[in-house]
């Protein structure tokens with residue numbers, strides 16, 4: 345069986361009422377104890393005063409028996425003690441006197457060592473009929489004989505008062521707790537109402553409705569903060585979903601074009617009986633599209649791995665000039681075809697801290713653009729230098745340049761400046777996005793300076809490696825023609 349209430353407001357009320365009941369019980373017990381002790385000390389004080397009165401009323405009669413004067417006219421004070429229990433013992437314990445109220449019942453038994461000597465002894469005791477008493481005793485000397493006088497008050501009225509108080513409290517407590525419970529429940533219900541409202545709104549949020557937001561009453565309380573944090577998370581999710589959706593649709597679009605080309609070239613080839621030469625051309629252009637497709641898929645894979653954070657950088661000191669020579673070597677044939685020249689100069693000792701593969705990819709992408717977009721016969725310059733603990737690589741071409749409004753956009757995925765002529769250059773608009781990601785993943789920056797008609801200059805800034813020093817240039821044989 346489950347005793348815990350399931351609703352938060354019921355749980356809060358339950359705890360609130362329980363704690364209140366415990367505190368009230370504690371308060372009640374404390375108050376009663378204090379009251380009881382105070383009353384008892386008052387009773388003790390009265391008893392002491394009364395013993396002093398009683399002392400003066402005792403006398404030995406002619407037969408040597410102890411008597412108490414009870415004529416009210418000469419000794420009105422004797423009236424005060426008639427309602428108390430009085431007993432007088434000899435130091436040895438022999439009973440010398442018991443008043444009428446006490447009768448034959450013993451009061452407190454045999455004297456204990458030191459009882460009533462040099463002051464008053466106070467204690468609780470019981471009569472044989474169970475009556476609870478507060479007993480005060482004192483040794484008094486009368487006619488040269490020591491007397492142990494005991495005087496006791498009944499504590500029964502005190503206990504009866506306490507019982508009445510307990511009964512009254514037991515009757516009042518449920519009413520108090522019920523009222524507190526109802527008030528607590530209403531308060532909790534009002535305080536938690538906004539959460540219910542939020543939950544209702546949150547239920548309506550799905551992947552298709554990520555633009556929905558939780559109601560934010562613009563308050564600074566915890567619930568207002570919760571709504572704001574949740575809405576910010578939703579906004580981030582919405583942006584991520586939108587980015588993913590755009591990426592998927594752009595990627596499918598990019599993949600569709602070469603596939604459509606392959607298909608149409610294949611269909612045309614099938615429709616006619618061509619010569620061996622013609623078939624070679626058809627297969628050649630199909631292979632060209634397949635190459636385009638596989639490099640596009642490689643790029644898409646790199647980007648999706650980078651997005652998912654699954655790409656791990658294996659950092660080491662990378663000699664940048666050697667890396668640049670290696671990257672440039674890949675375009676040797678292409679540049680020869682376009683009669684282009686690459687000048688490569690700078691600090692041979694410069695080393696960057698990074699993953700060689702990804703830094704190489706960034707350089708290759710930027711160099712490839714420079715070669716692709718520069719006209720026939722132009723020169724491309726690559727310069728490496730060190731600056732304040734960083735390594736700067738500048739790649740400058742004399743191509744068509746990039747309009748100022750596109751300087752930031754060229755780093756976006758699938759962005760091309762000249763949309764009409766992209767099939768000639770063959771890019772899908774991913775090269776610079778990957779280069780920028782690779783550089784920034786190393787704590788570096790990739791910036792562009794370009795003027796239409798004059799050319800472009802891409803600048804990579806990377807953190808330098810601590811151990812700079814002359815490195816044997818890792819130049820691949822085919823790249824040695826670059827100067």
Ligand code: ADP
Pocket residue numbers: 709713714717741743744745746754755759760761762769770771772773774775776777800
């Ligand atoms: P792509 O694969 O299409 O070259 P990039 O991301 O590498 O994609 O480049 C994005 C666009 O930026 C290119 O389509 C091109 O229009 C422009 N661009 C990049 N580099 C250069 C350059 N060196 N000169 C002129 N335009 C460039």
